[in-house]
Amino acid sequence: MTTRNILIMPGDGIGPEVMAEVERLIAWFNAHGKTRFETARELVGGAAYDVHGTPVTEAAMEKALAADAVLFGAVGGPKWASVPYDKRPEAALLRLRKDLGLFANLRPAICFDALKASSTLKPEIVAGLDIMIVRELTGGVYFGEPRGITNLPNGERRAVDTQVYTTHEIHRIARVAFELARLRGNKVASAEKHNVMTSGLLWKEEVTKLHAAEYRDVELTHILADNCAMQLVRNPKQFDVIVTDNLFGDILSDEAAQLTGSIGMLPSASLGARDAATGRQRALYEPIHGSAPDIAGQGKANPIAAILSFAMCLRYSFAMKAEADAIERAVAAVLDQGLRTGDIMQPGMKLLGTNEMGSAILACLAKTV
Ligand code: NAD
DSSP states (O other): OEEEEEEEEEESTTTEEEEEEHHHHHHHHHHHHEEEEEEEOOTTHHHHHHSSSSOOOHHHHHHHHHHEEEEEOOOGGGGGGSSSSGTTTHHHHHHHHTTTOOOOOEEEEOOOOGGGGGGSSHHHHHHHHHEEEEEEEGGGGGEEEEEEEETTTTTTTTEEEEOOOHHHHHHHHHHHHHHHHTTTTTTEEEEOOOTTTTHHHHHHHHHHHHHHHHOSSSEEEEEEHHHHHHHHHHOGGGGGGGEEEEEHHHHHHHHHHHSSSOOOGOOEEEEEOOOOOOOEEEEEEESSSSSOOTTTTTTTOOHHHHHHHHHHHHHHHOOHHHHHHHHHHHHHHHHHTEEEEEEGTTTTTTEHHHHHHHHHHHHHHHHHH
């Protein structure tokens, strides 16, 4: 029997509530599946700050580095609004991304048929939507040097951020996108601004070179990032995989998220480089929503984003495609039965709490596997 080590970091607010449902799912797979999941738990974010005075301890970082995958809930909340900047809950996530070398952020935007009316776009525009945004996560303008604010002799102030990418950074993120496309619709749209940015020009040239050398079987198009933003609301189903830099990816992935109707439904994965010798690839999976302080502790949170993040973990870290498919089918089936949490509630549907939604998904899973 294969053993997989998972570190669970529930975090703050609704983080522990939605992760509890993921842990029930893991327990179910341990009882019924062929893989043994060994789990450990660590505090993170405000919860870790309250106990240890830091949002992530060195011991937790060691466990995250050693784990086959990290499942992360959410961090933050008004309770920690005035803690020192370097101790704020969100600093834990930045440290994890940096130390684990998580350069590729995968953000699927899937519209479940039962929820097509929840989108702000017309149902026919979003029905059947299934796109994957691959965002570069550790480079670009959020990290480029020089950066900072300087005082000018004339009394004005001047701010600089630097957008910077190297061939290596472009190739490794484009490679993730091409490999993913081969498992999906076999199409990649690469979004940049080569018309006004030299980093965009390099991005376009290098993606083209890599495509010609190794991925000719995948259909590649180049699209200006501003046009991509427009096409996402005009005709989002034209896209399969979109690959883009850190800044444009931040914006385009949030725009795509909105197409699907609810933040409580959307998973994400952040992947590192695959070690050529061992085949190991560090990875962290998390719902895209935050700690939702407004509903925390009330048993109302939608656990589906966290559950679908676990499905991504099975698919991308453990090559357990059948099990990942089964979870996604169970979620779709529960929605088709008219079961809803508050965030996705519609007239005539049945309202469930976090735990009841987890139970409904488990019950469907048990029937289909
Ligand atoms: P949020 O995602 O926490 O909440 C936005 C809205 O969506 C709220 O009304 C909330 O009730 C609702 N919502 C979110 N997830 C839901 C779910 N699973 N089920 C039902 N409803 C859900 O964003 P926010 O309010 O801007 O931020 C709250 C805190 O979370 C802040 O401290 C912020 O810094 C933090 N945050 C953390 C992460 C992370 O841990 N990765 C991401 C975003 C925000």
